Amino acid sequence: MLYLMRHGAPAVAGRLLGRTDDPATEAGIAACAARAVGLDVARIEVSDLIRARxxxxxxxxxxxxxVVVNPRWRELDFGTWDGLAPAAIDPAALGAFYDDPDAAPPPGGERWSSLHDRVAAALSAMPPVPTLVVTHGGAIRAALADLCGFDRRQIWAFDLPYAALVSLRIWPGPTRTVQIVGLAT
Structure with a gap:
């Protein structure tokens, strides 16, 4: 089994937090700990950012x-938008980014394909034991794109609030098969 958990609510919510290393609130940390009760995992892998760690x-x-700290699980780097509220960003530029984050990445930021590639590398390097990954919304979406073949429009079709948990069953082999068996929000 593979479990993908979004970190708890950050101290500064409602902003594009990529490389910005804001901590999670006490309540956000407690929500993640409560969500993880009963998970049968052998290890935890985590982004290197404090809100996930x-x-x-x-x-x-x-x-x-x-607990294995792996910077490949970091959130998308939002470049000059990092730390800003969406309302503070030019709506046309933000809309272009959401429509095609590869063609219109944030200024000075990371393309979707770069996030996808580093998350796919993190997934490939994982040992085949039940693992919980505590990471960020964008990294979870990139993992689902890699594991399930979802395109960018499909991965934005569901909400991943803070402390959300996606549970996946993976059958390894020449053609990896993956099934989402749970989404707790």
Whole structure:
């Protein structure tokens, strides 16, 4: 099994937080820890950003599970938009980004395909044991695109609020098969 969890609510919600390293709130950390109760995992992998790491550490707490920090699970880098509220960004530029984040990435930011490629590399390097990944909304969407073949429009068709958990069953082999078996929001 593979579980993908979005970090808890950040101290500054409602902004494009990519590389901005804002912490999660106490309530956000507690929401992630509560969501993880009962998960049967052998390890936890986590983005290197503090809002995800604090949640993973709370989940791993006694008994201590191995926590692997992996920067490939970082959120999309929003460039000069990083840390801004969507209302502070030119609506036409933001709309172009949401329509095609490869053709219209944020100024100085990362293309969708770059996020997808680094998340796919993180998935490929994972050992075949039940794992919880505590990461960001964009990275979860990139993982679902890689694992399930969803296109960009399909991955934006559902909400991934803070502390959301996507549960996946994976059958390895020459042609990997993946089934979403749960979405807890």
């Amino acid at each position: 604090a949640c993973a550490e709370a989940i791993a707490g006694p008994p201590s599970l191995p």
